[in-house]
Amino acid sequence: MAKHAQKRLIRKLDLERFLSTVQVNPEPKINLEQYTISENIAASMLYIAAYTNNDIVGKCILDLGCGTGRLGLGAAFLGAKTVLGVDIDKAALKVAVVNSQNADLTVNADWVNGDISIINGCFDTVLQNPPFGVQTRTADRAFLIKALVSGKMVYSLHNHPDVDKRLISMLKSSGTGLFAVQPSAFLKRFIERHGGVVKEVYAMLMTIPKMFDFHTKVSHDFVIDLYIIESNLIK
């Protein structure tokens, strides 16, 4: 339980404030696509999971590819029962541990260094912002397969299938910052083949600052899709 057990509804602004205190990866690695999720995307994802679908408060959460722990710690802040974060990168995980200590939450949070394949067990909810497969094609697929055997509900971020300038400008001017969209035909089929059902997909605008030398602009806007998936493999 969190020090202040979060039975009451937390304001989204307070969640974003908390998430902004979670330090990002100081030395992101290109091959692992280590960009940290922005506060507003993380807050929207966690808010839908917690307050629209009741998949966070009092639940056991797995944060796959946790990086510096933003999603898992956000879940802990909202009142998750337990949080387990796993990441292959030692340096990112070290930051997650420090972030976890600084967050001053008494939720049972554990941080494991290793490949996602080392995780065994059943969780209520999996949160993941996997590598999109830009550097290593299909990197997100292994995450989806692992998530579906590990958790009843999966909240997974994926690159929107095409660059849709109209959608970007609609998202910029919308109050909520998200729109319900159709799943990509490929991902829907892939998820179904691996025991999941796509419940909803929300497009959201993600802005990342210039992080790597090959980035040509100071910041980059792109659309990211949040897939909400139910696993049929977990009863």
Ligand SMILES: C[S@@+](CC[C@H](N)C(=O)[O-])C[C@H]1O[C@@H](n2cnc3c(N)ncnc32)[C@H](O)[C@@H]1O
């Ligand atoms: C896009 S980053 C997201 C980090 C964090 N979850 C966030 O949203 O801020 C993807 C993370 O997955 C980790 N990762 C990549 N491949 C992995 C693997 N096979 N096993 C475990 N972690 C992996 C990377 O080190 C990186 O921290």
